[in-house]
Amino acid sequence: MSDLTQRFLFDDTDVRGELAGLDDSYQHVLAKHPYPEPVAQLLGELLAAASLLLGTLKFEGLLVLQARSSGAVPLIMVECSSEREVRGIARYHAEQIAPGANLRDLMPEGVLTLTVDPRAGQRYQGIVPLEGVDLAECLTGYFANSEQLPTRFWLRADGRRARGLLLQALPPDRIKDPKERAAQWEHLSTLADTLTSEELLGLDNETILHRLYHEEPVRVFEPQHLRFQCSCSRERSANALVSLGQADANALVEEHGGKVTIDCQFCNERYEFDATDVAQLFAGGGSEAPSQTRH
CATH class of the missing domain: 3.55.30.10 (Hsp33 domain)
Incomplete structure (x- = not known):
């Protein structure tokens, strides 16, 4: 190395x-x-x-x-x-x-x-x-x-x-x-x-x-x-959405046409969340979303 x-x-x-x-x-x-x-x-x-x-x-x-x-x-x-x-x-x-x-x-x-x-x-x-x-x-x-x-x-x-x-x-x-x-x-x-x-x-x-x-x-x-090694992850991005509160997270998804994207400035990785993903987050289902739009 x-x-x-x-x-x-x-x-x-x-x-x-x-x-x-x-x-x-x-x-x-x-x-x-x-x-x-x-x-x-x-x-x-x-x-x-x-x-x-x-x-x-x-x-x-x-x-x-x-x-x-x-x-x-x-x-x-x-x-x-x-x-x-x-x-x-x-x-x-x-x-x-x-x-x-x-x-x-x-x-x-x-x-x-x-x-x-x-x-x-x-x-x-x-x-x-x-x-x-x-x-x-x-x-x-x-x-x-x-x-x-x-x-x-x-x-x-x-x-x-x-x-x-x-x-x-x-x-x-x-x-x-x-x-x-x-x-x-x-x-x-x-x-x-x-x-x-x-x-x-x-x-x-x-x-x-x-x-x-x-x-x-x-x-x-x-x-x-x-x-x-970049320390970004889908889980960390999901936690950032949860920290906004459910109402603001839903409003953010709606404002961005049904899908919010969180970009890592260090490595350019992109993590996408739609309304179903956000609902699962606040229901305690974790960041691995069931929708087809997950990263």
Whole structure:
């Protein structure tokens, strides 16, 4: 499988790293909408970032990266579950997008929201302005401003493959002296800065780590696989209708000529419900309708 994250540790320092690569899942996301090239690249970088961040968290639930702006891309969002299932979407104004547009061009006055939504426990949300030259710099700034452990990102996507590299300092263990810790962090980060876009997108993990850190003792862990999976379903769509109440659900069906269609914005799946379906829902018969018009 080509869609994975892989963790590594520097044995003599208090620094960890993670590499992420998405091929098939990235292509699944792009296949759902005709994204212009700059939007497809930004969406790929966000997918890689969410995959990297998943490795920093220990929870069962959902991690969401969502950016909003007043520009050509008013919304871009990626979800990554603890089951390592990813999906993503972007909303854009095609006439405002120039070839080669960067983050600042696409999302002026933008804000990035990171949400951790565990199945059990408290929901967490952090917000950072999109003031960096690219998404990697914005995320690096988010960790710096939130007073968490120093963390850096390198993100690239080209419409075919999305890849990312993360370095993160760990709590003091092997090295206690603050100046020595800072020097080690600077050294490892500077080496990562030498990695070109072509190398990050084109080389396998083993080659990248050898290219950057062949003089460092690096311990590499088994890869963790990722896959595209949308969480929509007919049952969830039916629950949305039930939440309206029976009178409003019936009115909605009548307003739409006897059939209401609920579209998933992430995967373009369509779920149709007619009057018989709605009657069965409110009678407790479930979402698998007896009519011939069900999805």
